[in-house]
Amino acid sequence: MADTLRDIPEFFETELGESIIARTDALGSFRELGPPDLCHIIKVNAKPGVKEIGSYHYISGVDASSSASLAVYLNSLTYSMDDSQSWFTKSNAWRIRSVDVRVEVKIPGGVESYYVDVRGERHEATADIWQETYLSAVLRAILYSDDNYYRLAGYRKVDPILNLQSEKRFLEAVESLFWKGWQLGSKPEIQVATSVHNHLTDGIMKYFGDSFRFGPAIELFKKLHVKDPEVGALLAKAYIGQNEEIKAVNVLYSDLRLASMGYPLIHVQVDFLRTKVAKTKKKYGVGEFNMALKLAKYAVDTTPSEYLTWAKLTEVYIDLNDYKSALLTLNSCPMFTYNERDMHRMPPSLKTHLPIKPDIISSGIMEEDAGRESEADSQISRLSAPSLHGTFAKAYSLLTRLANALGWDELLRCRSQVFVMEEEYRMHKAQADHRKSMSTEELGQKLKNAALTEPKLPEASVEKPTQAADDEQQEKEVSFSFGNKRLCERWLDNLFMVLYEDLRVYTFWRTEAAHYRAQKIAYRKTGTEWELLGDLGLRLWHESEAKEAFELCLDHKFSAKAWMKLLEIYAKEGNTQKALLAAVKLTVYHERWYHEIVYPTEIACNLNSLIRRVGLAKMQNILTSMNLPKPVQKLMTRYFDYGELFQVEGYES
Incomplete structure (x- = not known):
């Protein structure tokens, strides 16, 4: 269609600008990081009398450090027009807590940037606002890369950090704004966000943790640690992730003397003890968990209002096989009402454009759901x-x-x-x-x-x-x-x-499966039923049964969830061949739905764990042996290019 963008998703407006109005009206309801960024486009045809067209899509990962960097993305859309004779103006909304930073690019014309407060009033975008805008945009890209809640149609994801230089800029912004991080909020199981527990620190730990390269995070936390000993919890975690346990223990020892009431520090020590004792349990016996138990109880005493402290104590009781105490402690957990995530609430669109790239269509790898295989028995599908x-x-x-x-x-x-x-x-x-x-x-x-x-x-x-x-x-x-x-x-x-x-x-x-096996009769379920049973098996800690169900699901239909769960299982098992196949299927699926982001994603995290185990060269050789179509091979090579560029563990072998 002449009025659509090539390879870019679009929702077309009934009334011009209604998506921007809806976003402005919703600003007051945004509590934390905000929903994915909004890109709004107005298209104008050169022919006289042709009505202007408004459309929009969601986007994360675009450099939001200045109006110029956003204009680069907006201008790139001009090359995606199916009709080269059309020209259009574009506006973009970038969310930062209580204000909305917006950039308008007029073609031909100039660039205008400003921010909008909760009352809808315009203000000048200062350098400080731009820095916060940039950092919050990167955090959204990192934290929403795999977030199932934001499975929006028309949501395009691109890499937020492309090279070592952009990583350095990210770290500089984090260092500058670290002490404001609590204002972004935290995970739903945390009642009160702190300088250690918030979306900013979660983003940092996910970004460096998924590649198992904690060196840059350690250097960052060492600088921040000087101001607050509780940052020692993050520093110690990073040291442990970097296999520098002695340094982690020293940090915990010195910081607990300065901030003995800080439950994050205590919890890092508890988890460290649990991990070490679990590895040596046969030698030393269950009684060695008692030190972790004392610390977990102390954390509850210092912060009894947080769910995390009671949950950690419950876990330790389970480790000790003290199930009555575990049940009583679980019963004492403070429970918080779950607040829905910040979301766009847009008027119904006039039409939707969700194109598929020709290379994906011709790859022969993309699969679609099969009709009846999407049905499921209500007893399985309605589990709470x-x-x-x-x-x-x-x-x-x-x-x-x-x-x-x-x-x-x-x-x-x-x-x-x-x-x-x-x-x-x-x-x-x-x-x-x-x-x-x-x-x-x-x-x-x-x-x-x-x-x-x-x-x-x-x-x-x-x-x-x-x-x-x-x-x-x-x-x-x-x-x-x-x-x-x-x-x-x-x-x-x-x-x-x-x-x-x-x-x-x-x-x-x-029981039914065993009965059918004994009778040598095929046990039949739809693809969706197998997917739900796989989920059920994982919930109940029966991984082998879950694996079987997910594999049976894929015999009947394509399921991104089944492939993702199997990727995790195969990576844990060290099954490189099957893990790479799962990664291929998922990458093609994500590319179809505009998830062009390579890192950080669950796919990259699992591939990085295999690179650590067998080396990058072996992974590359296995990928080559799969004889994939060139476009798919190119998509997969990006994960290994990232590993080489950022020097993840195993990149030299």
């Missing part, structure tokens, strides 16, 4: 666990760890031993009301007989858990006692029901 977010998703992961360690029956027994069960509470209260004179000994015996029991379950049956009593059911004036038992929080009670549903479907799947 995938809809959990924030602290509830993290807590559910801990609960599934407990279930995996104990087994369902034993977990329910453990639950009834530490929590007051609903039926038990009712019977206990009734006895207290009607038999005030009952002796303590007799009451204890009655309670023991009436306690909730969970019988062992045959084959595919999973017993549904009885509800526990919560604090709304307990009356303050009740005088009798349940000893050491606690009231189960309602959210944890609900997570038990979510776990029950997951286990019920999983148990039925494994």
Whole structure:
């Protein structure tokens, strides 16, 4: 079409400029990093009387350090017009916390830049505003590179850091703005963002961690460490990532003497101990976890209002096989309401243009979903666990760890031993009301007989858990006692029901599959059902079963999720051939959907881990032996070019 951009996604407006108006109206609702950047285009035809056309797309990774650098991207779009006779003006919106930096390029004409506040008023874009704009744009590109929440149609991703010089500029901006980083907010499981826990530090650790090259991060943190000992938590993590553990221990030792109340420092030490003890567990025994336990308890004492401290203590109790304490600690976790991410809320588009590059179409590698293979049984597709977010998703992961360690029956027994069960509470209260004179000994015996029991379950049956009593059911004036038992929080009670549903479907799947195998009958599921079962297997810590399900999914349909999960599994196993095949499939899929970013991505991270293991030369040779079409080979070579340019571990071998 003459009014579309070649190889660039577009949403066409019904009313000219409506996307910019919608973004301006939404500025006040943006709380943290903001949504992906918005590029708005106005096209004007040279023929008189032809109406102007407005379109837009989302973009991240473009250099936003100045109006000139943004103009470069905007001008590049002129070469993507299918009709070379058209000319147009372009405007771009770049989000930075409470203001919106915008650049307008008029062709022919000039460049105008300004920022818009939450009231929609224009202001001059100062040097400080530009620096914040640049850094926040890079962080969005890094943190949203694999973020499933921002799977937007028409979202183009390009590399935010192209070479060592641009990496140096990124580090300089980080150093300049580091102490403002808390203003960007943090992960949803963190209640209060700090100078150590925020989106800025997450971006730094992801960028350098995914390539396992912590050297530049260490130099950065060493400078910042002088001002605040809590930065020692980041420095120690970087040292550990760089295999310089003695330096990490020295940093933790000196900084904990200066900031003993800082839970980030304590947690780094806890994780370090857990890792070291886990490696030597057979030699030294479980008791060596006790030091980590003392530290985790101290972190809870210093910061009892944060989910992270209680969750870490829960993990240590699980390490120690103290499952009752783990369950009680999990029940004490402060839970936070999950706030939805900042998103664009645009009016319905007049039409959508999502072109596919000719090289991708002709590669023979791109696959599309097959009709019926996208269907799924409602019992599998309606499981509640995938809809959990924030602290509830993290807590559910801990609960599934407990279930995996104990087994369902034993977990329910453990639950009834530490929590007051609903039926038990009712019977206990009734006895207290009607038999005030009952002796303590007799009451204890009655309670023991009436306690909730969970019988062992045959084959595919999973017993549904009885509800526990919560604090709304307990009356303050009740005088009798349940000893050491606690009231189960309602959210944890609900997570038990979510776990029950997951286990019920999983148990039925494994039992049914075994039955079909015994009968030598093909066990059939749709591609989507296998994908969902693979997810289920991973949630419940059954990786081999999950791997099997994801591979069966790919026998029926293309699934980016299945390929990504298998890439992680193959990379962990050291299966370079299969990992590279997965990376090829995913790269072509991402290129089709305008994800042109090479690093940092999950694909690059997993390939980097293999480069560390077998060396870059071997990876390149395996890729060559795959005889891929030239355009696909070129796409894949970018990962190895990055490894050479930035000298990731293994690049010389």
